[in-house]
Amino acid sequence: MDPSEFLRDGTVSVSSETYAVCRTDHDHPDAFATVREAGETTVVVESDDVEAIAADAVEPGWRRLTFEMDLPFELVGFLAAVATALAEADVSVFVLSSYATDHVLVKEADLPAAVRRLEELGCAIVE
Structure with a gap:
């Protein structure tokens, strides 16, 4: 399987919320x-x-990009393809994955460049 096939015509939603990544010693009940x-x-x-x-420690100012697509566990290199494409646009990422969904956080200032690069890969961006 080729990761670019999933990116092409895949939907990526952009959060309206801004997030902070925090190092702490306990959980927070409202954490994403x-x-x-x-x-x-x-x-x-x-x-x-x-x-x-x-x-x-707190690293503020992140926006969440959620890849709204079903990605099989056998798919190799999906996040590598995303991270490489965003790195080529000089966009740093913080990556989170759940069982069925991948999320990439980018700094708010880098959001336009990230969106542009994902659109170049064929993603449909939903805000």
């Missing part, structure tokens, strides 16, 4: 995502919720 590791917990929250978190 929580990643727990032995030494830290990372939560992704809407920017308005940052003050409610006792965070060691």
